[in-house]
Amino acid sequence: MTHIRLVYNSGYQWVKKEDVYVKGFIFTPDNQLLRAEQLADYFSNISSFHVFQERLQQANGLFSVVVKKGNILWAAVDTTRSFPLFYYHKQDSFFITDNPDTLKEYQIPLVVDEDNAILFAYSGFVNGAKTLLKEVYQIIAGQSLCYENDCVTKEFHKEFLTETFSMKTREELKAELKQVLDHVGKRMVKVLNNRPVAIPLSGGFDSRLIAYLLRKNNYPNVICYTFGKNNNPEQNNAQRTTHNLGYPFYFINYENYFNQSFTQDPIFKEYVNFATNYCNRFAEQDYFAIRELMKNDTLPENTVFIPGDSGAIAGHLLDEKMEKSEFSFAEQAFNEVFSLVYPRQKEVEIIRKEIHFLDKQSDNYPPYLIYENWRFQGTTALAFNSSKIWAFWGFEHLLPLWDRDLFDFFVHVPFQHKYDKNLYKETLIDLFNEFNIYFPGEELYPSTDLIKKVSFRSKLKSKFPFLKKFVHIWKNDHIGNQYFAKGFLQELKASKERRTLLSFNGISSAWYLMQVRKTVQNEKNN
Structure with missing residues (x-):
């Protein structure tokens, strides 16, 4: 027996027609x-x-x-x-939902999976199809x-992988x-249909590209906003x-919110x-701005x-050293992704089992592409989770820099044109000069000195993990996270x-992990 429970209708809404449930929008191949x-x-x-796969x-x-x-x-x-989807399968019953809490309506107990909790503590997300809950799974991006017949089959209708460049x-x-960006801009304007637009504008290129595309298409009724400490580097650009x-x-x-307990x-x-939804860390940065x-x-x-999410497909995750045969992508993942807490040996073993495949040789794809694809299916979903902040307040959002044509373009771009987003950045500079929004002094690539410093620090931390204890968390805190963290830290301290x-x-x-444990324990006690 199948059960469908779709409850989130803030921002984009679910539409049901006969036995089809949909949310969002698409463009067909003929641009409908x-x-x-x-x-x-x-x-x-x-x-x-x-x-179904062909339509997708x-x-x-x-x-x-x-x-x-x-x-x-x-489902897809x-x-x-x-718009995440979750499922639970047991004893001839299959449940699909957009909110795992609805499973409680069917007397399905929510139990924390401790191994998955370790992955979450280190990275802020749960890898692959897993969630923080035992036997509750998510459909991965793409x-x-x-x-059918009490069996679950899963396939990817879209991945960031190719054998041809x-x-x-x-x-x-x-x-x-x-040309691709021009088409992206036109599709964006078509979806907007004259509705007002708000751009969370940083000092970087990605969100600036959104503003450029709207201006290029003479789109009216656009506001831009930035937030954080006064006179921070993002604000000026x-x-x-x-x-x-x-x-x-x-x-x-x-700074007006620094003394508030929230x-x-x-x-x-x-x-x-x-x-x-028991799988991703929440994004708090836009909360007070909205x-x-x-x-x-x-x-x-x-x-x-x-x-501006997410210019990552343009090569944000890549740097030049990744083309060397001795480079370890599993080590890169451990140091860059699973880096939120000081490591404990038994926990490190669990994490390394999750990512060891990144260093296996593939007959079909270069290692860096497998790494990118893994990041897009996991950590990039964490970045896209920030869109929940707008849906929570009832607003729709668009992610034009994840347009399928742009996705397909960059998956076929050779490594030498993609690392450090080099082709992307140079192309954007050409476009930005039309409206004088590329500013002299902006560094196009990381300086040689910076690359050497980052590489040296990374090697030190890898060889001597105890050095991570001396990281200055708030050194480059332009937002004010140091002050927002007070409430979190007080509660963590109280919980020992x-x-x-x-x-x-x-x-x-x-x-958040502490909140999940409390919620699950309260449910168990009741």
């Missing part, structure tokens, strides 16, 4: 925009899981879908996993699922990228960008519940948020948590 009932029609009248492979957008055909069920999420010259690749593009700019000074605020706790903009009536109800936490993300992850 489909949402709501039209999107449900796209996934109707499908004869097999194979045909042709869809370009943000979406999740569940199709029920008698006792057969198909897009490559951003913007994956589809089939439940472009043979074009660098100038030809730059020209192609400009963001303000110059909006001035040159002619967009209103808002700066939310987080960890017991019912609204904040509700947001944490909404955003995490509340401030809403309080001042800056945001019309139909505002659409468009962040004894871990050396190496970053703000480590602190917030430990705090």
Whole structure:
């Protein structure tokens, strides 16, 4: 027996037509925009899981879908996993939901999986299809699922993997990228349909590209905002960008919130519940900015948020040394991803078992591409989890820099043009000069000295892990996380948590894990 429970309807809403449930929107290969009932029609009248896969492979957008055909069920999420789906399978019953808490309605006990809790404590997310709960799983980004004859089959309809790479010259690749970005901008404007836009604008290139594409398409009614400590490095570039593009700019000074206790605020706790779903750390950075903009009536109800997530597909995760045969991607993953707490030997063994495959040789794909694909299916989903902040307040969002055409372009770009986002950055500079939003002095690539320092520190920490205890967490804290962490740390101290936490993300992850344990224990006691 199959059970479908889809309850989150803040921002994008679920639409049900007969036995098809859809959320979000897509563009078809002939550039038709489909949402709501039209999107449900796209996934109707499908004869097999194979045909379902074909439809998914042709869809370009943000979406999740569940199709029920008698006792057969198909489900899928897009490559951003913007609308997560979870499932539980036991004793001839299959449950699918967008909120694992709904499983309690069917008397299914929620039990913390301790090995998965270790993965979460170190990284802020749970790897692959796992969650913090035993026997409760998630559909991975770009994956589809089939439940039939009491068996679950899973396949990827989209991955960041290829066996063929472009043979074009660098100038030809730059020209192609400009054309792809032009199409991305036009699709973005079509989805917006004249609704007001809010851009969380940093000082970097990705969110600036969003602002550029809107200005290039003469899109009206755009505001940009930045937040953090006053006079932080992001603020200056963001303000110059909006001035040159002619967009209103808002700066939310987080110093006004430094003395506020919010960890017991019912609204904040509700947001944490909404955003995490037992698998990802919550994103807190935009929380106060949205509340401030809403309080001042800056945001019309139909505002659409468009962040710069994620220029990662352009090569953000790669650097030049990764092409060397002796490079260890498993070691890279351990040092860069599983780095939120000071390591304990038994826990390290559990983590290394999860990532050892990254150093296995593949007959089909280069190691760096396997590493990127793994990051996109796991840690990038954590980045996209930040979109929950806007959905929580009832707003829709777009992720144009994860457009399928852009995704397909960069998966085929050779390594030498992709590491450190070098092709992407140079192309964007050409575009930005049109509106004078590339500012002299911005460093295009990391300096040689910086690369040497980072490499040296990384080797030291790898060889002498105890050095991690001396990391200055707040050295480059432009947001004010040091002050927001106070409430988390006070509660962790009261609970007698004894871990050396190496970053703000480590602190917030430990705090959330503590909340999960309390929730599960309370359920058990009741």
